[in-house]
Amino acid sequence: MRETGLESALPALAPATISGAMTLIDLANPSRFLSLAGRILPWLAALTVLVLAVGLYQSATAPDDYQQGATVKIMFIHVPNAWLSMFVWGVMSVAALGTLVWRHPLADVAAKTAAPIGAAFTFLALLTGSLWGRPMWGTYWEWDARLTSVLILFLMYLGLMALWRAVEDPSRAARAAAVLTLVGAINIPIIKFSVDWWNTLHQPASVIRMGGSTLDRAFLIPLLVMAIGFTLLFLTLHIAAMRNEILRRRVRTLQMLQASKSA
Amino acid sequence: MTLGPYASFIIMSYVAVATVVAALIIWVIADYRSQKARLRDLEAAGAVRRSGRSAVDVK
């Protein structure tokens, strides 16, 4: 039973973390996590709204790019989403390590709930990239190395979500998903490299590079604020979704208890 | 602020991001409410956690 697994994992952790890592123990206990999440979430949400509001104001008042004109404004939401698409996979990889190596009881909750949020941000990165590309390239889609890599990342997110959905028992699905996440983390750079190579092979560098390497300060600051805002948004959503998942598993445990009582 | 000839693309991308983020927020809130409601129903049906604590009274 799930709940038993969660709580019996506690004593195993306790000796190693006597004083230094009280937070780990706090977080390892789902009930503690729930109460902590309840206290943190309103503040985190407020902070997210504040930072995003500042970021949006700064993006709105940022000057036009001499080359791309006003379409550079798409960058302010495209780049944060593209950043999150990779950041969330990183979060899931850490959680996967937590599942496989440390058997941290909340790790697979974190991994499972991050996947759909990461997929949503990746989807937005693709969508905004495509809308940005239309004025630049004349088509919505170009098999540009960056966009293509993000598309493959998106497919991997969907595959991971399908894996979570395919197995009813979350603790069994957790192992498989963790392995896949880590394999993905190792493979993403390889895929990125291959796609880059494939792209240059076919297209001599005539494509306009999105968000070139030398960004003016006028763009950099709003971009940074937006990136921080979106990261905060992810954290808020993730903690809220983790809380939901813990509750869902509690419901599941209670239902199984209810079923077995009648035997 | 003028958005130039490609205003529709810029507005569309901001609207798309706003829509998807709003959908995520609504999903999270609706899911929270439904799980809470199911827990309350189970509690009412007499299911008690092993530890004897109430499953609902965590904030």
Place this chain on the structure above:
Amino acid sequence: MTALAALIRRDVSVALRVGGGALIGVLFFLTVVVLMPFAVGPDLALLKKLGPAILWLGALLASLLTLDRLFTADHDDGSLDLIVMSRTPLELACAAKALAHWLAAGLPLVVATPVLGLLLNLDGVATGAVALTLLAGTPALTFTGMIGAALAVVLRRGGLLLSVLVLPLSIPVLIFGVAASNAALSGPSPFGTPFSILCALSLMSLVIGPFAAAASLRHGLD
């Protein structure tokens, strides 16, 4: 009628719930189509030319792969015995199961087509044409594929054998589906002719599929 409606409702909800495979078919379709440019090259003009063929091949493989468990799942848990014994003619029950499969796994492929058309640089008309031919053609794929799915129960072996058995049967659908899409895209020949042949093939398979599947199930049970 209630019996068939109940069967369709059950199959659709099983396919869409946790553990069901309906949406994995769409994901497979997406992946196959995304894979193509890596083999062909990112040349948009070329991709546009190959677009209908790529989409049709992807849809063909996706609908075939999800068909694998159409009858074996019911056979494994004993439901198939009860379906065979029921007052509903087995042919109709088979047709209902195939229809449910198409609703859960075939229709999403049609819905996903416009997005994939964008990736392959197809314009609005071409995408619409491919989606329309898929809408008319995927029932034929499901209903001819179900014969193979029924044989998989009898032979107790699915997967690759099923594909080898069914793929040749779906060649006509592929030919006229791609021909109709290409006609709409560029060709000198009119869209109507291959499209009406495609519709005729679909209608034929709606009749032949259930009878053949029911026949092989009846003789194959033990």
Place this chain on the structure above:
Amino acid sequence: MKLSGRGLRCVRGGREVFSGLDVMAESGHAVAITGPNGAGKTSLLRLLAGLLAMAGGSISLEGGDPELTLPEQAHYLGHRDALKPALSVSENLSFWREFLGSASRSSPADAAQALATVGLDHVGHLPAAYLSAGQRRRLSIARLLAVKRPVWLLDEPTSALDVSGQSAFAAVMTEHLKGGGIILAATHTPLGIAVRELRIGGTA
């Protein structure tokens, strides 16, 4: 009502399982089919249910609905429970009620009643995946109650049932026989009701 099979012969995979077998059962009576493993108990039931082709002999049901075949008037309870784990307990039952029965003759209340009889009424909303083997078996038995059919063909019906489940099932069978039903059950263990025994296969 009288179910009779004469000179039945069954061949599976080129091997003759039995031949020249006579079986008879009348309204209100139960027949327990016994015999060693491999004697063809399951084959006989599946033959009667129309799930196996007969190699010889004849089966008839006198006094039943003349417009329906024997399989259409029979319930078959096999080793496998015919349940979908993803669906809830009551969804599973109501599917079979709608698919097997004519909806006019059975109401949703019958399904609820059937669930209560087998003691699963309080888990109706749970996925069938959460049930234990015994509970799944009881849910299959609820199917026999939710749709009225005169002939019950039961293959090891009491396996996976505990003692209280077995006695509850005995009561269910007694009720069915009282209503003029026919039961043929392949079994190794006593069913807990009055039965006529039909022993098939060698003298092992």
